[in-house]
Amino acid sequence: MASNTKKKVFGSEEALAMVEELRAAFDCGKTRGCEWRISQLKALIKLSEEHEKEIVQALHSDLSKSETEAFVQEIAMLKNSSKVALKELKHWISPEKVKTSLATFPSSAEIVSEPLGVVLVISAWNYPFLLSLDPVIGAIAAGNAVVLKPSEIAPATSSLMAKLLGDYMDNSCIRVVEGAVDETSALLEQKWDKIFYTGNGRVARVVMAAAAKHLTPVVLELGGKSPVVVDSNINLKVATRRIIAGKWGCNNGQACISPDYVITTKEYAPKLVDALKTELEKFYGKNPLESEDLSRIVNSNHFNRLKKLLDDDKVSGKIVHGGKKDEIKLKISPTLLLDVPRDSLIMSEEIFGPLLPILTVDKLEESFVVINSGPKPLAAYIFTNNKKLKELFVRNISAGGVVVNDTTLHLAVHTLPFGGVGESGVGAYHGKFSFDAFSHKKAVLYRSFIGDASVRYPPYTSTKQRLLKALIGGGILGVLSPTCSNLPPKC
The missing domain is CATH 3.40.605.10 (Aldehyde Dehydrogenase; Chain A, domain 1)
Known part of the structure; x- marks a missing residue:
C-alpha cells in the first residue's frame, strides 16, 4: 500500500x-x-x-x-x-589590552x-x-x-x-x-x-x-595530496607503523590529512616497502578485506573512482602489495604502488582511499621539488633524524601543517591552528x-576630554606642521609611545 x-x-x-x-x-x-x-x-x-x-x-x-x-x-x-x-x-571573551601611541595620548585601547x-x-x-x-x-x-x-x-x-x-x-x-x-x-x-x-x-x-x-x-x-618524505637514518619500524596509522588507521585513507604519497630514495625504497608489508600484515592480517579495523569505502561512486585509479594503464604492474577489491563490501585492501609515473591519474588528484604510491628520487632533497611542483597540501610529513633536513623541510615546504617523525597528530593539538593554504583551504580552527x-576582533579606543591638543586642528600653521612632522615622523613618537601602554584604563 x-x-x-x-x-x-x-x-x-x-x-x-x-x-x-x-x-x-x-x-x-x-x-x-x-x-x-x-x-x-x-x-x-x-x-x-x-x-x-x-x-x-x-x-x-x-x-x-x-x-x-x-x-x-x-x-x-x-x-x-x-x-x-x-x-x-x-x-577568550575577555578584552585584550593593547598599547596605544603618543598620537592618541592620553588613551587606552583594547580588542573586543x-x-x-x-x-x-x-x-x-x-x-x-x-x-x-x-x-x-x-x-x-x-x-x-x-x-x-x-x-x-x-x-x-x-x-x-x-x-x-x-x-x-x-x-x-x-x-x-x-x-x-x-x-x-x-x-x-x-x-x-x-x-x-x-x-x-x-x-x-x-x-x-x-x-x-x-x-x-x-x-x-x-584537502590535497599530503606527502611523506622518508629518510634512511630512522627507526624504520616506528616510522612505518606511524605511516600506516595515518593512512589506513584514519578511516582507511578517507581523511583529508592522510598520507597521499611517499617519497624516498631509490636505494631505501625496497627496505621501506618490506617494512610496510610486514607491519600491514600485523595490523590487518593476511586478508585485510576481512579486518574489522578497516573502514569500508563510503559508497560505490568512491569505490569506482579508486578502482579507476588502479586501472590506469600508467600504473599497470606498479602494485607491490595489496590491490584486492570487494565490490559488494565496498572494501579495498591496503595497497602499495612503487615508482608510479608522476603524470599518472593517481598522482594528479587526491586519492582519499587506501592506495599509497611510493615515488623514488636519487637524493632526498629532490623531494622538495616534487612537492612544491603541485598545489600546496593540507599536511606534509617527514621522517628523519637529520636536523638540517628537518629545518629545510619546515622552511621550504608550504603546507597547512607539518609533522616531523609522525603523521596526522597535529590535528589533536588544540594550541595549533588546523587549516590549509592555497588550494588546501582558507582559514583555520581548533581550540x-x-x-x-x-569572532570579529573589534578595535576599541578610550579617551577622556583632557589633553586636547590644538595642533591637530586648523588653521595649520608652520609651527603646528613642524610639531606634527616630529610626532608622526617617528622621532618623538618612536621614543615615547611605549610609555602610553602604562596609562590606566580609560584614562
Missing part, C-alpha cells in the same frame, strides 16, 4: 524563514551571555556521553568504522574540544571579541560526527546562532545528530538541516555572517561564489582558533 507521507520541503522560503528566526534570537542577545555558551557546550558533552553507543553504531552504519576509531578519533576529540572551550572561554551573528556550518562525510560538531563548538563559544548542514553521504550519523541536537541544544539558536544538493543550495542563497565548509575543492568554489554575493567571509577546510574563526 502506497504511503501518503510526503517529504517535508525545505527550499529557499523555508531557509529564509529559519535564518530570520535565528537572527531575531541573536539580535535579542540570547547567545551573547557566557552562561548560554557554557550551557550549550555542556550539552554537547552530555549528548556525546549519554549516546555514545548510538553514535558508534551510526558511524559503523555509514563507514563500517571500528568502535575504537569511532571513539578515539570522533567522540573523544569532540568532548576534548568542548572541554577546552569550557575551560578557556572566560579568558564579538560574535559575528548567524553562521552556517556545512560538514563532510568522512568524520561526520567530529567534522560537523567541532566547528559548531567554535561558533557557540564565540556566541553565534548556528545552522549545521551534515553530509547526506553519511545518512545515519546525519539523522542521529539532527535528533540529538534537537533534544539537547537550544533550538531557538541552533538548528540542523538535513538533505542534499537542493537543501544546501537553498541555504547558500541566504545571507550569513560566516560560512564554514569542510569538503572538496569543487564544492568549495560553489560555496565561495555563493558567499561572494553577500560578501560573506568563509572558512574552507579542504582558540575555532573561537577566533567565528
Whole structure:
C-alpha cells in the first residue's frame, strides 16, 4: 500500500524563514551571555556521553568504522574540544589590552571579541560526527546562532545528530538541516555572517561564489595530496607503523590529512616497502578485506573512482602489495604502488582511499621539488633524524601543517591552528582558533576630554606642521609611545 507521507520541503522560503528566526534570537542577545555558551557546550558533552553507543553504531552504519576509531578519533576529540572551550572561554571573551601611541595620548585601547551573528556550518562525510560538531563548538563559544548542514553521504550519523541536537541544544539558536544538493543550495542563497565548509575543492568554489554575493567571509577546510618524505637514518619500524596509522588507521585513507604519497630514495625504497608489508600484515592480517579495523569505502561512486585509479594503464604492474577489491563490501585492501609515473591519474588528484604510491628520487632533497611542483597540501610529513633536513623541510615546504617523525597528530593539538593554504583551504580552527574563526576582533579606543591638543586642528600653521612632522615622523613618537601602554584604563 502506497504511503501518503510526503517529504517535508525545505527550499529557499523555508531557509529564509529559519535564518530570520535565528537572527531575531541573536539580535535579542540570547547567545551573547557566557552562561548560554557554557550551557550549550555542556550539552554537547552530555549528548556525546549519554549516546555514545548510538553514535558508534551510526558511524559503523555509514563507514563500517571500528568502535575504537569511532571513539578515539570522533567522540573523544569532540568532548576534548568542548572541554577546552569550557575551560578557556572566560579568558577568550575577555578584552585584550593593547598599547596605544603618543598620537592618541592620553588613551587606552583594547580588542573586543564579538560574535559575528548567524553562521552556517556545512560538514563532510568522512568524520561526520567530529567534522560537523567541532566547528559548531567554535561558533557557540564565540556566541553565534548556528545552522549545521551534515553530509547526506553519511545518512545515519546525519539523522542521529539532527535528533540529538534537537533534544539537547537550544533550538531557538541552533538548528540542523538535513538533505542534499537542493537543501544546501537553498541555504547558500541566504545571507550569513560566516560560512564554514569542510569538503572538496569543487564544492568549495560553489560555496565561495555563493558567499561572494553577500560578501560573506568563509572558512574552507579542504584537502590535497599530503606527502611523506622518508629518510634512511630512522627507526624504520616506528616510522612505518606511524605511516600506516595515518593512512589506513584514519578511516582507511578517507581523511583529508592522510598520507597521499611517499617519497624516498631509490636505494631505501625496497627496505621501506618490506617494512610496510610486514607491519600491514600485523595490523590487518593476511586478508585485510576481512579486518574489522578497516573502514569500508563510503559508497560505490568512491569505490569506482579508486578502482579507476588502479586501472590506469600508467600504473599497470606498479602494485607491490595489496590491490584486492570487494565490490559488494565496498572494501579495498591496503595497497602499495612503487615508482608510479608522476603524470599518472593517481598522482594528479587526491586519492582519499587506501592506495599509497611510493615515488623514488636519487637524493632526498629532490623531494622538495616534487612537492612544491603541485598545489600546496593540507599536511606534509617527514621522517628523519637529520636536523638540517628537518629545518629545510619546515622552511621550504608550504603546507597547512607539518609533522616531523609522525603523521596526522597535529590535528589533536588544540594550541595549533588546523587549516590549509592555497588550494588546501582558507582559514583555520581548533581550540582558540575555532573561537577566533567565528569572532570579529573589534578595535576599541578610550579617551577622556583632557589633553586636547590644538595642533591637530586648523588653521595649520608652520609651527603646528613642524610639531606634527616630529610626532608622526617617528622621532618623538618612536621614543615615547611605549610609555602610553602604562596609562590606566580609560584614562
